Amino acid sequence: MKYIDEYRDEIAAQRYVEAIRQTVTRPWTLMEICGGQTHTILKFGLDRMLPREVTLVHGPGCPVCVTPMELLDKAIAIASRPGVIFCSFGDMLRVPGSHQDLLMVKAEGGDVRMVYSPLDALKLAQQNPDQEVVFFAVGFETTAPANAMAVWQAQQMGLRNFSILSAHVLVPPAIEAILNAPGNEVQGFLAPGHVCTVMGYWEYEPIAERYQVPIVVTGFEPLDILQGLFMTLKALEEGRREVENQYARSVRREGNVQAQRLIQQVFEVTDRAWRGIGVIPRSGLRLREEYAEFDAERRFDVAEMAVEESPECIAGLILQGRKKPPECLAFGTRCTPEHPLGAPMVSSEGACSAYYRYTREA
Amino acid sequence: MCLGIPGKIISIEENDLGVRMGKVSFGGIVKEACLAYTPEAQVGDYVIVHVGFAISRLDEEEAQQTLEMLAELEEVAAEQGESLTYILQ
Numbered sequence: 494m495k496y497i498d499e500y501r502d503e504i505a506a507q508r509y510v511e512a513i514r515q516t517v518t519r520p521w522t523l524m525e526i527c528g529g530q531t532h533t534i535l536k537f538g539l540d541r542m543l544p545r546e547v548t549l550v551h552g553p554g555c556p557v558c559v560t561p562m563e564l565l566d567k568a569i570a571i572a573s574r575p576g577v578i579f580c581s582f583g584d585m586l587r588v589p590g591s592h593q594d595l596l597m598v599k600a601e602g603g604d605v606r607m608v609y610s611p612l613d614a615l616k617l618a619q620q621n622p623d624q625e626v627v628f629f630a631v632g633f634e635t636t637a638p639a640n641a642m643a644v645w646q647a648q649q650m651g652l653r654n655f656s657i658l659s660a661h662v663l664v665p666p667a668i669e670a671i672l673n674a675p676g677n678e679v680q681g682f683l684a685p686g687h688v689c690t691v692m693g694y695w696e697y698e699p700i701a702e703r704y705q706v707p708i709v710v711t712g713f714e715p716l717d718i719l720q721g722l723f724m725t726l727k728a729l730e731e732g733r734r735e736v737e738n739q740y741a742r743s744v745r746r747e748g749n750v751q752a753q754r755l756i757q758q759v760f761e762v763t764d765r766a767w768r769g770i771g772v773i774p775r776s777g778l779r780l781r782e783e784y785a786e787f788d789a790e791r792r793f794d795v796a797e798m799a800v801e802e803s804p805e806c807i808a809g810l811i812l813q814g815r816k817k818p819p820e821c822l823a824f825g826t827r828c829t830p831e832h833p834l835g836a837p838m839v840s841s842e843g844a845c846s847a848y849y850r851y852t853r854e855a
Numbered sequence: 856m857c858l859g860i861p862g863k864i865i866s867i868e869e870n871d872l873g874v875r876m877g878k879v880s881f882g883g884i885v886k887e888a889c890l891a892y893t894p895e896a897q898v899g900d901y902v903i904v905h906v907g908f909a910i911s912r913l914d915e916e917e918a919q920q921t922l923e924m925l926a927e928l929e930e931v932a933a934e935q936g937e938s939l940t941y942i943l944q
């Protein structure tokens with residue numbers, strides 16, 4: 494078992510599609526939360542295999558996309574300072590801020606580096622004691638254990654030149670925001686498998702109950718997604734509104750308790766602005782007071798900034814599943830991966846880039 | 856961003872702070888990963904690795920069950936005298 498190829502079997506996929514066909518008796522609208530799942534769906538054309546009754550809308554699960562422009566402008570301001578090594582995951586580098594992106598800062602001589610893990614940034618801080626190393630801590634619950642560990646280790650080592658700019662966001666409040674939005678059409682959710690690997694899925698049970706929606710924790714391979722869709726549709730057809738777990742090989746109900754413990758030690762829940770959506774109460778993580786010295790926002794005292802969004806970009810609607818990328822007038826013309834107007838066109842998990850990559854020639 | 860890739864643990868050690876680290880092979884490409892969050896994982900186990908951290912040990916039995924669910928679907932359909940496979944022709 495290699496845990497990859499087995500879940501890409503085409504014949505098995507066709508069988509699932511057929512099982513879905515036999516299950517569905519009326520129209521249903523489902524949302525996959527995670528941008529990684531959006532990409533699998535478009536890459537393998539899963540949406541086009543489904544019966545007409547099933548509409549898939551794409552959710553806000555792209556941390557790069559939902560990082561508010563103000564935080565991005567702060568990142569750019571910090572990265573522009575002399576003596577700073579600014580580290581980020583690659584996807585973040587080309588997201589447009591109000592006037593610049595991080596790659597432009599680099600082109601102008603700023604020390605901006607792409608890292609694979611926050612531990613790489615930590616190493617850079619050890620190797621460059623005379624410089625300030627700042628890590629752009631973007632991500633959902635999946636990434637929080639890694640960033641918590643980096644901060645904890647920095648404290649254990651007494652590193653004085655390491656800090657993080659936290660843009661952490663949480664999934665359950667975002668699901669509730671979508672369900673509470675007037676005119677919501679989403680009737681069932683695929684919950685993100687790796688977020689739930691860390692946090693478990695008990696948090697989703699009250700949501701399923703309160704809003705009467707089935708939620709199926711789902712993995713990322715094509716068969717995972719088809720099975721997740723099948724389970725969600727079956728629940729809808731049978732009138733069940735509960736949480737089920739398709740991705741049981743990785744997800745347990747209680748989640749990864751060790752990881753949760755360190756997240757809670759280092760971070761606390763805070764209100765957070767989502768790009769294009771606005772502030773969602775208790776939807777983000779910030780460093781606890783005990784770890785305040787590692788907070789780049791405090792260390793660099795970046796003031797509040799006025800931001801300028803591209804007037805054409807409808808990322809907010811895209812991220813809430815209310816519009817699909819081709820409905821954006823700039824899609825594929827004035828907005829492309831080479832010249833993005835908004836984050837969803839940049840990120841490897843953004844819905845606009847997924848449509849651009851996989852659907853244009855079709 | 857939440858990309859997590861399954862890989863096989865090939866060695867385990869501790870770093871200076873006593874944090875559990877290890878080498879993980881992804882189809883032959885070996886990378887270092889933090890194993891602090893998977894204390895139960897042993898050499899030879901598969902883990903999901905995200906930004907350099909193992910976040911779960913994969914459960915082989917559960918993995919099999921996911922694949923077997925299809926077979927069950929087939930049986931149910933067969934009992935009902937329908938075939939799920941006719942579209943494959």
Ligand code: SF4
Pocket residue numbers: 805806807808811818821822823824825828829833834835836837838839845
């Ligand atoms: S296509 Fe470009 S401009 Fe339109 S919503 Fe997507 S990112 Fe924004």
